[in-house]
Amino acid sequence: MFIGWWRETGLALLQCATATPLSQLFSHPQHRHTAPARVFSCTISVDFRTEDQNDMCKTLRVRWTIIPKTAPQPWIACGGCGGLRAFQSSGKIRLNANGRKLDAWLIYKCLTCERTWNRPILERRNVRDIGPAVLEALQSNDPHWIRAETFNLDALRHKSLRVDEFAEVEIAKEIQHETTNWTRLAIELTVPVATSTRLDRLLASELKLSRSKLQALHAEGMVRTDPEKADILRRRIRNRTVVTIDLSMETERERSWKPLATGNYAVEQ
Numbered sequence: 001m002f003i004g005w006w007r008e009t010g011l012a013l014l015q016c017a018t019a020t021p022l023s024q025l026f027s028h029p030q031h032r033h034t035a036p037a038r039v040f041s042c043t044i045s046v047d048f049r050t051e052d053q054n055d056m057c058k059t060l061r062v063r064w065t066i067i068p069k070t071a072p073q074p075w076i077a078c079g080g081c082g083g084l085r086a087f088q089s090s091g092k093i094r095l096n097a098n099g100r101k102l103d104a105w106l107i108y109k110c111l112t113c114e115r116t117w118n119r120p121i122l123e124r125r126n127v128r129d130i131g132p133a134v135l136e137a138l139q140s141n142d143p144h145w146i147r148a149e150t151f152n153l154d155a156l157r158h159k160s161l162r163v164d165e166f167a168e169v170e171i172a173k174e175i176q177h178e179t180t181n182w183t184r185l186a187i188e189l190t191v192p193v194a195t196s197t198r199l200d201r202l203l204a205s206e207l208k209l210s211r212s213k214l215q216a217l218h219a220e221g222m223v224r225t226d227p228e229k230a231d232i233l234r235r236r237i238r239n240r241t242v243v244t245i246d247l248s249m250e251t252e253r254e255r256s257w258k259p260l261a262t263g264n265y266a267v268e269q
């Protein structure tokens with residue numbers, strides 16, 4: 001079953017379609033996917049271009065988009081209550097124009113006394129050098145743009161020696177390709193803003209596995225990652241990491257693994 005597209009999925013498909021010659025996409029006579037849309041086949045060919053068609057036809061492919069719930073909190077010397085305190089974004093931008101120069105700050109508040117701290121976003125920047133989209137976002141207090149900026153860890157670390165991060169995340173799961181008789185699960189992780197969540201913690205909690213079991217499966221080659229790096233499971237989740245799990249020995253693929261992977265717990269007849 002196909003759940004639906006996100007806007008960025010559509011974009012990715014479009015990019016696939018333009019990047020891969022059609023002859024390459026449809027050159028396999030044994031192609032047996034049930035997906036009717038041509039772009040769909042395109043995705044499969046591009047994503048698994050290093051693997052043979054048989055493997056593709058055995059893979060349930062999903063995308064998890066990982067969104068942290070709480071933005072990082074810098075610790076700043078507070079002029080209100082004294083001492084180092086955690087500050088939280090107010091979601092508001094302050095602008096100051098001086099001739100053609102523009103300053104922009106994101107306003108934070110002390111979690112103890114609510115004294116504000118202005119985090120510089122732009123300093124003495126010539127208006128002509130600011131992209132129209134950024135300018136518009138700053139002038140309209142665009143909540144999406146501001147939210148993304150509150151997760152700008154590098155910028156925060158530049159201003160504060162201590163930045164607290166929060167591991168709690170929301171996960172949107174969508175099916176990208178499914179097939180009957182699948183034996184492998186491929187999870188593409190999309191991480192639009194930095195998260196401190198470790199890959200093994202995410203997989204363990206979402207797939208109801210212990211982390212030691214996960215490590216063992218990884219050591220045996222039953223769990224693979226792309227890119228494959230030493231101790232990748234213990235590191236924070238990186239955007240576009242793909243985790244592939246060989247479930248050919250599992251009998252509970254449809255009943256147990258699929259709902260966990262897809263987030264779809266509806267009973268199918």
Ligand SMILES: [Zn+2]
Pocket residue numbers: 078079080081082085110111112113114115
């Ligand atoms: Zn304070």
